[in-house]
Amino acid sequence: MPIASDTLNLNAVLVAVSAASRVAGRAAAERGSLADLLKDDRSPVTVADLAVQVAITAGMRAAGVPHADRLVGEEGSDSLDAGGSKMLEQIIRLAGEALVDADLPSAAPTREAEVRELLDAGGLDPAAEGRDVFWSLDPIDGTKGFLRGQQFALALGLVEGDSPVVGFLGCPHLPLEVAEDYGTADSTGSIYAGVVGEGARAGGTDATAMASLTPIAVSPTPPDGRVRVCLSYEKAHGDQDRTSAALEATGVSTTPIRIDSQCKYAMVASGRADLYLRLAREGYREKSWDHAAGCAVVRAAGGVVESATGEPLRIAGRWVDAPGGIVVRTPSVEVPAH
Numbered sequence: 001m002p003i004a005s006d007t008l009n010l011n012a013v014l015v016a017v018s019a020a021s022r023v024a025g026r027a028a029a030e031r032g033s034l035a036d037l038l039k040d041d042r043s044p045v046t047v048a049d050l051a052v053q054v055a056i057t058a059g060m061r062a063a064g065v066p067h068a069d070r071l072v073g074e075e076g077s078d079s080l081d082a083g084g085s086k087m088l089e090q091i092i093r094l095a096g097e098a099l100v101d102a103d104l105p106s107a108a109p110t111r112e113a114e115v116r117e118l119l120d121a122g123g124l125d126p127a128a129e130g131r132d133v134f135w136s137l138d139p140i141d142g143t144k145g146f147l148r149g150q151q152f153a154l155a156l157g158l159v160e161g162d163s164p165v166v167g168f169l170g171c172p173h174l175p176l177e178v179a180e181d182y183g184t185a186d187s188t189g190s191i192y193a194g195v196v197g198e199g200a201r202a203g204g205t206d207a208t209a210m211a212s213l214t215p216i217a218v219s220p221t222p223p224d225g226r227v228r229v230c231l232s233y234e235k236a237h238g239d240q241d242r243t244s245a246a247l248e249a250t251g252v253s254t255t256p257i258r259i260d261s262q263c264k265y266a267m268v269a270s271g272r273a274d275l276y277l278r279l280a281r282e283g284y285r286e287k288s289w290d291h292a293a294g295c296a297v298v299r300a301a302g303g304v305v306e307s308a309t310g311e312p313l314r315i316a317g318r319w320v321d322a323p324g325g326i327v328v329r330t331p332s333v334e335v336p337a338h
Contacts, residue, residue: 003133003158003160003165005166005195005198007066008065008066008158008166009063009064009065009066010166010193010195010210011208011209011210012059012060012063012064012065013060013063013065013156013168014168014191014193014207014208014209014210015059015063015102015103015208016055016056016059016060016063016065016098016102016104017056017154017156017168017170017191018102018170018191018205018206018207018208019055019059019098019099019101019102020052020055020056020059020098020102020139020154020170021154021170021171021172021189021191021205022098022101022172022189022205022206023051023052023055023094023097023098023101024048024052024139024140024146024152024154024170024172025172025173025189025205026097027046027047027048027051027094028048028146028149028152028172028173028185031046031048031146031147031149034046034047034048034090035047035083035084035086035087035090036147037079037082037083037087039079043143044143044144044147045075045079045143046140046143046146046147047083047087047090047091047094048094048139048140048146049074049075049139049140049143050075050079050080050083050087050091050115050119050139051090051091051093051094051095051098051139052094052095052098052139052140052154053073053074053075053118053119053122053137053139054091054095054109054115054118054119055094055095055098055099055102056137056139056154056156057071057073057118057119057121057122057137058095058099058104058107058108058109058118059098059099059102059104059107060135061107062099062104062106062107063104067133067134067135067158068135069121070124070126070131070133070134070135071121071122071124071134071135071136071137072122072124072125072126072134072135072136072137072159072288072289072317072318073119073121073122073123073136073137073138073139073289074122074137074138074139074287074289075119075122075139076119076120076122076123077115077116077117077119077120079119080112080115080116080119088112088115091115092108092109092110092115095108095109095115096108096109096110122137125317125318126159126317126318127316127317127318128317132160132161133158133159133160133161134158134159135156135157135158135159136156136157136158136159136164136288136289136292136293136315137155137156137157137289138153138154138155138156138262138289138290138293139154140152140153140154141153141154141155141260141261141262141289141290142233142260142261142262142263144233144234144260145233145259145260145261146260149173149185150173150183150184150185150233150259150260151171151173151174151182151183151233151259151260151261151263152171152172152173152260152261152263153169153170153171153174153261153262153263153266154168154169154170154171154172155167155168155169155170155261155262155289155290155292155293155294156168156293157289157292157293157294157295157296158296159288159292159315162314162315162316162321163196163312163314163315164196164291164292164293164295164296164299164313164315165195165196165296166193166194166195166196166296167192167193167194167292167293167294167295167296167297167300168191168192168193168293168297169191169192169193169262169263169265169266169293169294169297170189170191170205171189171190171191171192171261171263171266172185172189172205173185173186173189174186174189174190174263174266175188175189175190176188176190176202176203176204176270178272182257182259182263182267183258183259188204188205189204189205190202190203190204190205190266191203191204191205191207191213192216192265192266192269192270192297193210193213193297194269194296194297194298194299194300194301195296195300196296196299196300197300198300199215199217199300199301200215200216200217200269200297200298200300200301200302201213201214201215201216202214202216202266202269202270216269216270216271216301217269217271217301217302218268218269218271218274218298218301218302218303218330218331219271219272219274219330219332220330220332221330221332222274222330222332222333226253226254227250227251227252227253227254227274227275227333228254228257228272228273228274228275229247229252229254229256229257229273229274229275229276229277230256230257230258230259230264230267230268230273230275230276231243231256231257231258231264231276231277232258232260232264232278233258233259233260234260237278238277238278238279238280238281238325239279239280239281239282239325242279242308242325243277243279246277246279246308246335246336247277249335249336250275250333250334250335250336252275257273262290262291262293262294264276264294264328265291265293265294265295265297265298265328266294266297268298268301268303268328268329268330269294269297269298269300269301269303270301271330274329274330274332274333275327275328275329275330275333275335276326276327276328276329277325277326277327277328277335278325278326278327278328279308279324279325279326280308280322280324280325280326285319285320286319286320286322286325286326287318287319287320288315288316288317288318288319288320289318290320291305291313291315291320291322291326292315294328295313295328298328302330302331303328303329303330303331304327304328304329304330304331305326305327305328306322306326306327307321307322307323307324307325307326307327308322308323308324308325308326308327308337309323309324309337310327310337311323313326324337
């Protein structure tokens with residue numbers, strides 16, 4: 001039986017995401033003084049990644065959000081071992097700021113053991129544990145964009161079975177309106193929320209109630225028939241030859257908008273892009289936290305999220321089931337299988 005959205009305390013989730021997004025934006029401004037390191041897979045992790053995951057986990061628990069104990073998070077406490085006391089102090093400070101902003105000061109951790117427990121709470125493996133409803137969190141999606149002072153997103157999605165059904169995207173550097181250059185940081189940022197079957201909404205990062213957000217929808221048809229496409233800023237994230245071939249077959253003639261993170265999902269959901277392609281390199285498998293929230297927001301806005309072979313994107317625990325990669329589009333844009 002589908003989850004009833006009015007039982008999920010989504011206003012509390014929005015408050016937590018908004019507060020953590022504001023703190024992440026402030027952290028980006030002081031990123032030169034924050035600790036960061038490389039994980040075993042050579043991807044970067046910063047204090048902001050860890051602090052946001054701690055704040056969201058603690059905030060949802062304190063607010064009594066359903067299924068808050070079922071979390072798939074990107075980060076774990078192992079990063080603390082390499083980061084040392086400086087990283088721990090900064091995590092406690094930033095997470096505390098977010099929870100104070102969310103009016104949940106008593107939920108703020110003050111000790112290392114509390115921080116470790118909150119980080120490791122995201123280690124759920126739904127496939128192994130038989131959990132059919134869970135939250136999927138990428139605290140700072142697009143960490144390289146964060147480190148460059150460009151686009152990044154806080155991405156939180158609720159998965160039911162293998163389908164993302166609720167999504168929140170906090171985008172501290174992404175403007176709400178059409179912009180000439182999305183590579184620069186907007187001073188206010190934006191937030192996106194979607195419930196599949198009920199619609200999607202957007203507003204500023206000061207939002208505290210779902211009803212205060214403005215309804216959004218994908219573009220019904222590309223303006224002047226010219227498909228606007230979003231691609232990853234980091235070209236290593238996909239197969240460039242397959243991507244070029246797919247764009248040519250689709251008739252795309254516009255210059256791609258290259259930005260980091262699930263901000264690309266927000267662009268499609270808000271009608272500022274018509275297509276986002278992420279065609280996978282051979283042997284690469286996408287993680288659920290990189291797509292669950294964005295998928296829900298786009299689907300709620302009337303868009304399509306599918307595999308490169310035309311099958312609906314599905315979440316398989318900590319992984320994504322999308323053969324050949326991911327296609328995000330407005331329904332009027334057809335992409336030949338590649």
